[in-house]
Each structure stands twice: as C-alpha cells, then as structure tokens.
Amino acid sequence: MSAPSVRTAAKYARVLQRWARSSSVSLKRFSGAVCEACNEEQRWRQTRSTPFITAAGVITVALVAADHVYNEKRFFKAARLGNVQELKKQVEALIESGERARGDESGGGAADRRHALGWTALMAAAANDRAAAVQELLKLGARPDLPEQYAGAAAAAASAGLHPLDALQRREDEFCASMNARASFLGWTALHYAALADSAGAARALLEAGADPTARDHAGRRALHYAREPSPARDLIVDHTRRWERAKEAAAAEERRRFPLEQRLRQFIVGQQAAIETVAAAVRRKENGWADEEHPLVFLFLGSSGIGKTELAKQLARYMHRDDPAAFIRLDMSEYQEKHEVAKLIGAPPGYVGHEEGGQLTRALARRADAVVLFDEVDKAHPDVLTVLLQLFDEGRLTDGKGKLIECKNAIFVMTSNLASDEIAQHGLQLRREAEARLAQRARLPGDQPETQETRVEALSESPNPEETLEVSRHFKDNVVRPILKRHFGRDEFLGRINEIVYFLPFSRQELLTLVNMELKRWADKARCRHAVELRWEGGVLGALADGYDVHYGARSIQHEVERRVVNQIALAAERGALGRGCGVLLLERGGRVALAVRRPADTDYTPLDLAAV
Template sequence: MLRRTLAARIPQIARANTRSSYARTVSLSLAHGFKRSLSTINSKATNPWPARAITTGILGSVSLSLLYASKLSALETEVNGDQVCQAIVDNDMKLLKKLTENSNFTPNCYHRHGWTPLQTAVIQDNIPMAKLLLDLGADPNLEDHYYPKTHEEANTRQSDFSPELLPYRDYRKFTALHYACIIQNPEMVELLLDHMADPTARTAHGLTPREYLYYVERFTGEKNLKIETALRAKEKSYPVDKAAYDEKVHKAQKQKEKEYRLRHPIEEALKSRIVGQLGPIHAVASAIRRKQNGWHDEDHPLVFLFCGSSGVGKTELVKGHPSHTYHLPALASHLHGKNIDKGFIRIDMSEFQHKHDVSRFIGSPPGYVGFEEGGQLTEKLKDCPNAIVLLDEVEKAHPDVLTIMLQLFDEGRITDGKGTTVECKDAIFVMTSNLAQHQIADEAELLRLEAKTDHDSQSTGINSDDAKQTRLDTEKTQSDKPDNDITLSRRFIDRVIYPILYDHFGRDEFLGRINEVLFFLPFDEKELKEITSRELMRWAEKAKKRHNITLTWSPDVVDVLVEGYNIRYGARSIKYEVERKVVNHVAKLNENDEVTDGGRVHVTVQETESGGRRIAVSVPDSGGDKKSAGWFGKR
C-alpha cells in the first residue's frame, strides 16, 4: 500500500520547491530501477525518523566538506569545472556569476570526474542557473563521462553532482536532456530543447531521452505526457530546427566579429606592435579584411612573401615577441588570441636544406624511421587548419620542399607521409626571405636622401610669401600621405628584385602562387628613436620587476644610442647597443651592490674631451639598507 502511495505521489513531490531530501531520494531511486532502495524505505516506513536522522547527518557532513572545499577553491586564480559545479550545488548564484565573469571561464568546462556545469544545474532542478549557462554558450549536447572506478569518485559524485543519484551507476553519454527527464520537469526540458538539445542523443546503453523517460516512468507509476509530447515533436523537427539554429548562430557570430573588427581595426593593432613598415601593414590588413568578410578565393589560402633586411620586423609582424611585457598584439595574437599556441606555426626553413629533410616536413612514409611522429607542418595543421604559418628564411629550403609547398599554396591541401590529406584552405602562409636585402636597403636609403634633398631645396631661397606657401603646401602633402614614407618603384621591383627572386627559386610557378610580395625597408631616424625608446622601456620594466630598481634616462640618451644603428642588422643593432651601453653599466652597479632593491639609476649623456658624447649612469638612490654591512658587519 505504501509503495503504491509513494509511486503516485513522487512526481508531485519531485516538482515541489520545498520537497524533502527523504522524498527526493525515494523518487530518484525509483527512477533508476533500484527496487532494493524502495524495499528498504518501505520496511522502515513505520519508523521513518531514524532514516531522516541518518540522512540529516550525512547531509551535514557533506555540507561541512563542501564548505571547506569552497574555501580552498577561493584561493585558486583560475576557474575550473569543479568550482563552477560547486557553486551550482550550493545554489550560490552570486558566486556563479562572479566565476562566469572571469576571463578564463568557459561554460563548457568539465568537472574532473566527467560532468558539466549545465548537467549539474539540470539535476539540481535549478532553472535560473541552467538558463544563465545556456545564455553564455553552454552546449546542452555535451556528454557525461562519469564512470565509477573508486569509492572516492562515487563520493565525489554525490557531493559535487547530486546526493540522490546512485553513485555506482554508469552515466556515460548522458546529456543534460537525459537528466531533465530524470527530474521530470517540463519547463527544464523545454528550456533545453529551445537551445537545441538533441532529443536523439543516446546514452552508453543506447537510450534516447524519450526512451529513458519511459524507463523512469515505469518505476514512478505516472506518465508525464507534456515532456513526452515535447520530445516526440522535437525528434521530428530537430534536423530542420538545428540547421536553422546553426545558421542563426553563425550569422550572429559573424556580425559580432565584424563589429569587433570595426572597433579594433587590424591596422591599429599591428601599428601598435610594429614600428614603421606602414606599407606591408596596410597590405596585410587589407588582405586579411577581405578574407574575414568573404571577399577572397575560398579555394586557396593567403600566401605572403616578406622581403627585406634582417631585423626590420618581418617576423615581428606575424607573431610578435612573447617576452615583451607590454603585450602588444601582432597578427597571430590578434587573429587567434588565447589560442596562439595552436594558431601560430613557425618553421625554420634552414632546417630543411637537404633532400631527405622532406620527410621531416610532411612525415616519413610507412616503414621508415619517424613514421609515427608525423611531419612538423602537417601534424600542426591537423590541429588548427586555419593557423598562421610562418616559414622563416624560405630561401634556404631544399627545392623538393618548395615543390611540396606548390601543392600547399595552389590547392590548399597537403598529403602527409601516412597518406592523409590535410585541408588548410583557411590558413595564412607567410614566408620571409633575406634575398635582395642589400638592393632593397640601398634603394631605400637613396630614395630617402633624394626626398630630404628635395625638401631642403624647397625650404631655401628667397623668404617671400610665395616661397613660404610652397614650403607649407609641400609639408602638408607629405603629412597627408597614407604611409608617410618612401616606397619602392614598380620599375625597380620588376628590374632588380624580381630577377633575383626568379634566379634563386628557379621557377615562375612558385612565385606565381604568392598573393603579395611585400618589402620591408630600413628604418628612418624617427622610427629608430621609437625603437630605442621601446627598448629602454622594456629594460626599465625588467629592472623594476626583477630587481625593484627604477631606471630613468634623459631624452638625449636616445639620440646617442640611435647612432649605433647598423642598416644591415636593423632593430637588433639598437637592441645590442642598449645592452652594451646601458644594461651592462646597470648590471655592474647591481652586482657590486652600488644599487640594490628599491634603488634608482639615471642614464645621461656626457661630453668627452674630444668633443664626442658618451653614455654615463648615476645612482641618485642606492636603495636597500643605507648602512650596508661589510664582510664582518662593519665598514
């Protein structure tokens, strides 16, 4: 009699907000077909208070353990699935919202034992939390991976997921919709179906949510026609609804990305990172923008060739330097953000100078050494087909490697040593080369000299109103140029540079598959000062962070350091000049304890007896203990 009464009342009790833990335990035990649990409760029905006391004691112990765990998790800096699930189990909406605001949060994270926060919210029958996670992008079709292997995992399942589910049952491939059928809440089911939960998803035992609902109803004794009708209707319309939903999400995502690009133009991101080189920056940005907005050839990847001297920003434009503390974005970090580890592939082509190195590029064929390892390029492209691939110093690669790259650039795919075809039509390939670097540098310097001579000649002569107006018009025209810099003429490129490229690569078809060949020119005086200032700032940040030493300098220090610029080595020559003339002095002062923690070093310029200028450093504040002790405590 009691068994029939409980079976009839369980669905109503399960939906009540004030249902007792005792009644819910009965409900979910029945739903999972464990007659032993029901018979145990039935046998103690005449004296239910001991069972309630035991349940209260267990829940009290669990609450204490959860409180202790939440205090420990508060000390963690990164958001993980355990923390999110714990906030849901504790019904702490304030903490959940705080976790979702963390930059490291993802709604599709997993608990360490295999379930998702959305599944936790569903089994807790918490619609507000489930809706919050779904609005943040939680995938309702993610599968539960929980399979009990130890008693510890089973205990964790009850404390971090639900204390009312049987902990030793196999829940593999359960989705949030399956758990919604367990709690028999039509509103939760509708919420999940509205967010494209798959009604045809099957558990590890092959049951869809509707089939599992029958399994639950068999032990509760009551059919939930509203849930069954909703599931049956969605099963028929799901393919069409899913396609329409995906298209809607795709359009919304594209619009969101477009709005972001309008607010953060790629040119500005690259200019903040790269000094000068406005021509290559605008060319790359224009090509990327065409690709992002669908105005490109989808059958071929974008291919660039960067030519110019060493140290002029070719590699920096693609990736940037991760050691820079000001973290300005380059191309790879701008496009891939936090996924730059996979989204950026750098291959030094000087490592592929021999014929047999081809196997390392695409992988060894079956039966050869290294077959299981795969190729350096192909394996990484499998992980991220839309990666930015930097092929550094491409002129040093063996011709057979270039032959492979022909297929890569022309068809947007490459076949590895195992015979697997890797599609990479959405990738962006950037090759760098030092070919014709001397010709490019010499021509750029000549053009700058001619431009300066023309400007000086226009600035001299009779100081008449007409001469003044001519000079002002010339200066305004130069400042209005989009690049505000000299550019190589088409005649020079066709007659000088291209013959060098054709002569080296030996094939027209290789260069013909390159979208744009961009030329990086030597820096002018203004750009050199900017590079020098950035390098000093970088070392000032390092001095502060590593040694708590403040490094300052006078403006004329930059002018003196710029004099160490070597056109053949580019920005690297400035970097080495700063290290030799500034960092060496500061490091020596620190080593001799002349400046320590909390001290300050100021860099100035002094006149030499011969009329030259040299870098000098002074210590306005030595920092540390002002009465520093000697070897034996005295000085």
C-alpha cells in the same frame, strides 16, 4: 531508555558523522541529527529519566540526513540515467555544503561540479541522450560551454592518482558505457556529446540555453563534425551554426570598420607603413569577398633580420582570430633542410616510424584550417619541401601521410626570407635620402619671400611624411629582386602563387628613436620590478644609442646597443655597491657616450657616477 541503547545510538551517529567528514561534506540536517543523538546521551546521564528516543530512531534520523549528503558517484550516475529528482537532491546537498565547482577556475556553481576525472554532469546527460536531465541541469545553473578535461584513461588516471583500469571503469560506470574510454575527449562541450549521441532533445536544450555551436575541441572540430547525417540533431546544429556565423561575421565587420587592421598593426609595428598597407589591403579583399576563394592568401616578406617580418605575421593572426593561440602556426624552415624531413612536415607514410603521429603542419591545420601559418626563413627549406608548399598554395589543400585530405583555402600563409636583404636595404636607404631631399626642397621658401617661423611650420605641415612616400620601384622589383628569387627557388610557378611580395625597408631616424625609447622603457620596467631601481634618461641618450643601428640586424642591433652601453654599466655599478634597491638612475649623454648619474634613497639630486673610480 537504557544507557547501552543510548550509547549505541550515539556511537552509530558518530560513525556516520566521521563518514560525512571523510566525504568532505557538512550538512546542517545531518549535523543536527548527530548532535541530537549526542545530546540525548548527555541528558540521560544527568537525569537518568524516562527514555526519550530509541536507538533505532536516532539511527533513522541520521540516515535520513545522510541521504541528503552529496555523493559524487550518485550525482553522475543520476545524470547518466536521467534521474532528475536525484540530480536536484545532489545539487541542493552540494549547495548546502558550501563548496564551489571543482576544477573550474571561473568559480562555477554546484551544477557545474566536475567529476574527479574531468567531466561534468551536463556532459554525461548529453552523452547518454537524457534530454530531461540536460534541461534540469541547465535550470540549476549548469553552463553549456564548459570544456571537457578528460584526456583518455591513462592521462586522467595519472592526474587523479588512479590505476588506468580504475579510470576506465569509472568512465564507463559514471559517464557512458558506449564511448571509447581510452580516447581523448579534451575540449569537448556538452553539445559535442549531444551530437555524437544523436540526441536532438539534448542538442535543442543546449542551443536554446546559449551553447556555442562553433566552439572547437582540442582537435579543432566543432560539434557538427560528430553529428550523423541525416539526423534531426544535425539539422538543429546546422541551423544554429549558420546563425552564430552570421552574427560573428556582422560583429567582425563592425569591429573592422571601427578598428581597421592598419590601426591595429601600427600599435605594435614600428614604421613599415608600406608593408602594413599592402598586407591590410590584401586581407581586406579576402575578408570582404573580393578575392579568389579557390586559393589561400600567400605573402612573401622580404627584408633584413629584425625588421618586423615575424611580428607582423603574429599581429595579423591576433587580429584575425582574437588571440587564439591555435590560430597562429609557426614553422622554422631551417629544420627542413633535408629531403627526408618532408615527412616531419606532413607525416610519415604508412609502415614508417611515426606514422600515427602525423606531421607538424597537417596536425596544426587539422585543428584550425583558417589559421595564419608562418614559414620562417623559407629560403633554407629543401626543394622537396617547397614542392609540398606549392601544392598547398596552388590548391588550398594538403594530403597528410595517412592519405587524409585537409582543406585550408581560408588559411593565410606568410613566408619570410632574407634573400636580397642587402639590395633591399641599400635601395631603401636611397629612397629615404631622396624623400628627405624632396621634403627639404618643399620646406625651402622662395628667395623673395621673407622666412618666418610661422611660414616654415606651415610649409612643413603641408609636406607629406617621407615614410608615406617610400615605394619600391617596379624596375627594382623586376630587375634586382625577382632574378635573385628565381635563381634560388628555381621555379616560376612557386613565385607565381605568391599574392603579394612585401618589402620591409630600413628604419628612419625617427623610427630608431622610437625603438630606443621602447627598449629603454622595457628595461625600466625590469629595473623597477626586479631591483626596485628607477631608471630615467635625457633626450640626448636616444640619439646616442640610435647611432648604433646596423641596417643588417634591424631592431636587434638597437637591443644589443642598449644592453652593451646601458645595462652593462648598471650591472657593474650594482656589483660594485654603487647602486642598490631604492636608488634612481639617470642616463646622461656626454660627447656621444652614455653616462650614469645615481640618486640614493636619502638624496634628492643625481650624482654623476665614475665607474672607473668605484
């Protein structure tokens, strides 16, 4: 073999090698062919012996090896056309390359490899009714519930650094030509695509592989929403959806039995036992089918600011929907004080600016019709907004600006208000004084019976918790609170649609100590993480800080008290060089005041710190 022929073979082999590297692929077979070509040139130079291989042979071997190199376009085109053999070949090539599934944070396998614009081969096969390809990809390890990341040509092109026309073309060529490439399919699963394509075979394969028929896309819709009626694919999805829902209901019932709502709420809400029990009882009726199914559940939370009203609504949503962020909708009603802002809530009518965007409430309810909706400070909303809410509470449905009807009878609506907060606070303080007097009377022993420590402990243990005995009287509700509510809202039918008016009472002394301790722990964590400072405190500090409680501001007054009397001193000590990284701080109570003692890294004891002398 002549030197030019060998050099030519090696040249072509190196070109193919550079091409493979530019494709971010490294195959053993391909590398072996290239190395063989290069070694042949070296052997010819050393021995100048008889030709061993021809240039055509080297190129042929290299091309055969290159045929097994992963190629994105061929992979997704094979899924689109249902070419099972090519899918196997591309997955094998990707496995040999040692690369992980692109765009998948959980580290999926080769069959879950995402396209540069966001979809997977399983989605492409399902969208084009390629049941055999769907089955093969599932056998190769594709996961059926991966969500789509294609959010429309413009958004996909921007994230991939392409022109929107290029994104449109690639979506049509490498995914599906019959779908609108400009629309967003964010959050779709392969089952959504199978339902839209009316592919019974693909739907059956996905469902048998464990696909979740209750999974929702970014718009809050399940696969069943896109299925044709009637069709075999729809019947399959309906059947499996019922099974999944029954299984979820059974699991939720077991979870509620083992971990009741009251127990969950008490972990995050300090005090407010009566409010927690009222909310939990109403939700339990609804969950177990002992409530009016034609109307949603409506609460009105009344009490001072910072008392736990908003936090209770948040924790209720977390309990009901397992931390799904879309299942908690919060609207600040102070943003709806004008008449024209009704359009912001339900959407502008046709012909007006913003008609296509829809309303804040209607968009959110369209995604999750069973969400927990919080109308914060509802007393600040315009009366026309309250008229919309009345329709929502009365019928469990809402018509948006486009004329679309949204059913939300399974939603839970929570309104918060500071109306009558002063009256409720004073009534709560009176109830606490009466409860403490009853507790002291029950703990007091008869005069003819000698008092011992054992008998006193026994009497106290038999006395009920004063928090559990607090109950707002019916007289106070009807003659004090209701007139205030009626005077403000001006309509009985609005108040009549409220299932439960929940009263939040001021904190007891023990609850204030708990709040102070929680706040100090929060600042101790910050001090340790940000400044490497250890923060500790004596028991008397809790009582001194609890004295700063303001019944009108609730837990926020405790936060401000800790910042003013503790954090300010620590910040001043750090500024003046008396406190650095690695130091320890001990909070001391001296005559109702909070003082600091500092332990430097080299010391073992705390030294009181006089900030005025520093």
